[in-house]
Structure formats: structure tokens, C-alpha cells
Amino acid sequence: MPKKIRDKVKDLLNSKEENASVIVKGWVRTKRDSKGGFSFLEINDGSCLAGFQVVADHTLPSYQAVASQLHTGSCVAVTGKLVASQGKGQQWEVHSSEIELYGSADAEKYPLQKKRHSFEFLREIAHLRPRTNTLGAVMRVRNRLSHSIHNFFQDRGFLYLNTPVITASDCEGAGEMFQVTTLDMDRLPLNNGKTDYSQDFFGKRTGLTVSGQLEGEIYAMALSDVYTFGPTFRAENSNTSRHLAEFWMVEPEMAFYDLDDDMDLAEQFLKFLMKDVMENCQQDMEFFNQRIDKTILQTLTDIVECEFERIHYSDAIHLLEKSGESFVYSVEWGCNLQSEHERYLSEKVFKKPVIIYNYPEEIKPFYMKLNEDKETVRAMDVLLPKLGEIIGGSQREDDLDKLTARMKEKEMDPEEYWWYLDLRRYGSAPHSGFGLGFERLVQFVTGMENIRDVIPFPRTPKHAEF
Ligand code: 4AD
Ligand code: MG
Numbered sequence: 001m002p003k004k005i006r007d008k009v010k011d012l013l014n015s016k017e018e019n020a021s022v023i024v025k026g027w028v029r030t031k032r033d034s035k036g037g038f039s040f041l042e043i044n045d046g047s048c049l050a051g052f053q054v055v056a057d058h059t060l061p062s063y064q065a066v067a068s069q070l071h072t073g074s075c076v077a078v079t080g081k082l083v084a085s086q087g088k089g090q091q092w093e094v095h096s097s098e099i100e101l102y103g104s105a106d107a108e109k110y111p112l113q114k115k116r117h118s119f120e121f122l123r124e125i126a127h128l129r130p131r132t133n134t135l136g137a138v139m140r141v142r143n144r145l146s147h148s149i150h151n152f153f154q155d156r157g158f159l160y161l162n163t164p165v166i167t168a169s170d171c172e173g174a175g176e177m178f179q180v181t182t183l184d185m186d187r188l189p190l191n192n193g194k195t196d197y198s199q200d201f202f203g204k205r206t207g208l209t210v211s212g213q214l215e216g217e218i219y220a221m222a223l224s225d226v227y228t229f230g231p232t233f234r235a236e237n238s239n240t241s242r243h244l245a246e247f248w249m250v251e252p253e254m255a256f257y258d259l260d261d262d263m264d265l266a267e268q269f270l271k272f273l274m275k276d277v278m279e280n281c282q283q284d285m286e287f288f289n290q291r292i293d294k295t296i297l298q299t300l301t302d303i304v305e306c307e308f309e310r311i312h313y314s315d316a317i318h319l320l321e322k323s324g325e326s327f328v329y330s331v332e333w334g335c336n337l338q339s340e341h342e343r344y345l346s347e348k349v350f351k352k353p354v355i356i357y358n359y360p361e362e363i364k365p366f367y368m369k370l371n372e373d374k375e376t377v378r379a380m381d382v383l384l385p386k387l388g389e390i391i392g393g394s395q396r397e398d399d400l401d402k403l404t405a406r407m408k409e410k411e412m413d414p415e416e417y418w419w420y421l422d423l424r425r426y427g428s429a430p431h432s433g434f435g436l437g438f439e440r441l442v443q444f445v446t447g448m449e450n451i452r453d454v455i456p457f458p459r460t461p462k463h464a465e466f
Contacts, residue, residue: 004047012092018084024052024094025077025102027131030114031070039063040087041070043078046136049283053085053093054078066101072114073105073131119453126457126466134291137284138454141277142442146229148276149250149438152269153227158252161219161226163212168204169417171214173365173410176234177207178245208233211435214367214420216253217396220431221423227252229438237461241450242339242388244439246459253433259369259378259395262432263355266382266391267308269436270353274300277445293447299385300445302352309350313359313376316341319349334360337381342388354383366406367420368394380434387444393434400424 002025003011026045033039037058044051056063056078070076080096087093111125112132122129129135150160166180182201183189189196197205212228219226232249252265278285278300289297311319320331320341329338337356346354357380358371368377382391397403403424407414414421442454452458457466 006047056096062098069104071107073110075102158225163215163228167209171211176236220253224255248438250436257432296447306352308353310355339388342383346383347385369397395432398428
């Protein structure tokens with residue numbers, strides 16, 4: 001099987017074998033012609049940030065055969081000898097003896113030219129943008145993060161659980177579900193003037209999941225510690241740099257954990273992931289530190305070493321009220337914290353991650369455990385500087401009567417959630433969990449400004465191309 005540039009570089013560093021013959025396959029990033037009858041080709045195959053410099057002698061017959069088609073974007077296989085490079089920027093280069101062209105790319109039409117393109121423009125060519133340095137680095141870091149998410153939980157004995165994508169239950173109760181139907185939208189079957197969902201595919205109204213939590217709880221109440229990691233869909237019309245309509249969420253759910261345990265796990269989890277990515281994606285992380293956010297490595301290092309601040313919602317409100325800042329959204333006890341409030345607390349007051357807990361009952365979903373004060377619930381949000389909320393979690397209500405009462409208050413039909421209530425009817429137990437927005441994590445770790453640039457194919461209002 002063909003070896004990729006990443007592995008060749010590793011081999012080289014180990015062997016330092018000059019004049020070894022190599023074959024390098026990849027896409028031409030740049031081509032520079034020298035007066036001395038040579039071309040310098042920068043070849044990249046995406047396996048790592050660095051490419052290989054290939055020196056091609058214009059007198060080579062195989063070079064002459066393809067010379068007119070060798071441009072940025074074309075794909076080649078180069079056979080040659082490895083030589084210590086005289087030039088700056090690379091240790092080794094390949095002096096080619098043969099060049100084979102796999103696929104040419106029209107120099108006039110290829111959209112990815114050598115110059116820097118804006119991220120907005122790159123989103124319009126989402127099929128080609130992974131060939132850029134930045135998107136390539138993002139995707140390698142994203143891959144590493146998903147790998148280490150599994151490592152973190154697997155090492156702690158958590159079971160990986162696949163929860164359904166199509167569901168009838170709106171976990172967050174925020175009315176943001178995309179509907180899934182096979183009914184003919186132009187001729188809906190009616191019953192008393194309303195759509196008759198009994199004729200729909202599943203015989204009832206269904207949608208795409210907004211969270212795998214409720215199903216996660218079912219398995220935690222049998223297998224103790226589980227986690228889901230899957231796609232999540234929210235039809236919220238927020239055109240911000242932190243919202244997607246389709247994103248990936250990691251949701252651990254743990255039997256016998258209280259809210260403190262939940263916060264401990266969330267803190268350990270974030271630190272583990274940040275440390276791991278710095279250790280295992282060094283080259284890409286250096287790149288982000290140089291090109292995207294010059295403080296990112298220091299920020300991550302500080303977070304790994306610090307102790308997260310933990311404060312009550314009421315104390316957070318108090319701090320915001322006496323801050324003297326002029327926020328766009330005013331602050332009073334009972335309000336939802338906006339991103340500007342979250343950032344003020346984590347960036348200006350504490351200058352590190354903050355976990356806010358014990359939120360007002362009224363602004364949080366039905367499933368969170370009511371505190372003795374009956375006004376607050378055992379909810380917690382983890383806020384990061386610059387980003388705001390990255391994790392939301394809670395201890396779950398395990399008392400059948402209290403849960404049923406809260407559902408009714410929120411105008412939910414307990415009968416529709418009979419199976420969820422059964423978990424409280426039969427062997428109920430304290431349990432907790434949280435959800436981490438995977439793209440927000442990738443965004444934070446890479447320092448990227450916009451969440452649309454850390455997922456291969458972003459889905460946002462009016463955008464579902466590719
Ligand atoms: O705070 P949320 O809504 O929590 C839940 O869904 C719980 N059921 C999780 C649980 O306890 N198992 O969402 C969790 C996280 C947020 O903190 C945020 O990072 C991310 O999911 N998130 C989004 N990420 C991108 N785009 C969106 N539209 C997001 N909405 C939430
Ligand atoms: Mg939340």
C-alpha cells in the first residue's frame with residue numbers, strides 16, 4: 001500500500017537515509033520555475049501539514065511530456081531520490097527521475113490559487129477547501145479529538161451507545177426539531193382540520209433528534225456509564241458563529257453521579273482533550289498558533305493547568321449586575337445568560353473556564369433535578385473564554401412525582417414519555433450527564449473564528465449545499 005507523506009517524513013527522521021529512492025504522490029500546491037532549467041513543485045497529500053518539495057529537471061522526458069499540465073491543483077506521482085535540501089523551509093527534497101500525471105487542473109479555472117482566500121469564499125467551494133492548509137489542519141485536529149473522546153471514555157469503562165437519529169421526543173423542549181415525514185406536503189391527510197399523523201410513516205409525528213440524552217439515560221439505568229457521540233439537529237434560526245443546524249454532540253450519562261461528580265468529569269474531560277491534541281497534533285497546532293490565533297497554545301496550556309471556577313447562577317447574576325458593563329441584554333435573576341454575559345465572566349472576571357450551576361428552574365428543561373429551594377435545578381454549564389458555553393449538563397430528576405409535576409408545568413404530556421417515567425418507577429437512581437458540542441470544541445482548540453469552518457459540510461439557515 002502506498003505510504004503517505006506523513007509516514008515518509010517519519011521514516012526519514014529515523015533513518016536520515018540520503019539518496020534513498022522514494023515515490024511521492026499528491027496534489028501540486030505550488031510550482032516555481034527556476035532559470036537554471038528546473039521546476040520546484042510543492043506536493044501535499046493532506047496526511048500532514050508539510051508537503052514535499054520536488055525538484056524536476058526540465059530535460060527529463062517524463063517532465064516534458066506533462067510540463068504544460070503541471071499546475072497548482074494537479075495530481076502527480078513523483079519518483080526520485082531523496083536529497084538534503086539546500087533551500088530554506090524543508091530538510092529534504094526529492095530530485096525526480098520520473099513524473100506521472102494522474103489528473104491535471106486547468107490553471108485558469110482552478111478556484112484555489114496560491115493566494116490566501118477568505119473563509120467565506122472557501123465555504124462556497126467546500127468540495128475543494130480541504131486542500132487548503134487551514135482546513136486540512138482543522139480536519140486532522142477534528143479527527144484526533146474524536147479519537148481521544150473515545151479514548152477518554154473507553155479508558156474509564158464507559159460504553160459507546162448509539163441513540164436514534166429519528167425520534168418522537170423533544171428532549172430539550174425548545175421546539176427546534178426538524179420534522180421527519182413521508183406525508184405529501186401538498187396533500188396532507190386531515191382529521192378534524194389537523195394533520196393526521198397516524199397516516200405518517202411512523203404513525204405519529206417524528207423529527208430529527210436534538211439530543212440523545214433521554215435514550216442515554218435508559219442505558220445508564222442498566223449499564224451505569226455510557227456515552228453517545230452522534231449527529232444532532234436543531235432548527236434554531238441563529239445565524240451566529242457558534243451555531244449549526246446539524247452538529248455533533250458527545251453525551252455521557254452516568255449512574256450514581258451527583259452534580260459535583262458531573263462537573264468533575266466535565267472538567268477532566270476538557271483538560272484531557274486539550275492536552276492530548278497539543279501532544280498529538282503538534283505541527284497543526286503550531287500552525288494555528290502562528291496563523292489563526294497567536295495565543296491559542298498558551299490558552300490551552302493554561303486551561304489544562306488551572307482549576308475551573310465554579311459559581312452559583314445567583315452569584316453569577318450578582319457579578320454581572322454590579323459589573324458596570326453595558327450589556328445588550330439586561331441581567332436580572334431568572335434570565336437566560338447570553339453569550340456576552342458568559343464571555344464577560346470567563347474572560348474578564350475569572351480569566352479561565354467557569355462552571356455556572358444551580359440555574360432557575362423556569363429556564364431549564366423538565367428533566368433536571370429540582371433543588372430543595374424549589375426555585376433552582378441542578379444544572380451546570382461550562383463556559384470558555386472567547387467561546388461561551390461549550391458544555392451543558394445536569395443531575396437528572398429521579399423522583400417520579402416531582403418529574404411528572406414539572407412536565408405538567410411545562411405543558412408536556414407525561415403519557416408520551418411513559419418509558420422515561422418508568423425509569424423512575426422501577427429502580428430509580430441518582431444519575432447525571434452532560435452534552436459537549438463537538439464543533440464548539442474543535443473551534444475553541446483551533447482558534448477558528450467561525451464554527452462553519454470546523455465541520456466538513458456546515459448546515460445553517462438557507463445553506464445545505466454539498
Ligand atoms: O446545552 P444543550 O442544549 O444540552 C443538551 O442538549 C443536553 N441534553 C445535554 C445532556 O445533558 N446530555 O447542548 C449541549 C451542547 C452545548 O453546550 C453546545 O456546546 C452544543 O451542545 N450546542 C451546539 N453546537 C453547535 N450548534 C448548535 N446549534 C448547538 N446547540 C447546542
Ligand atoms: Mg445549553
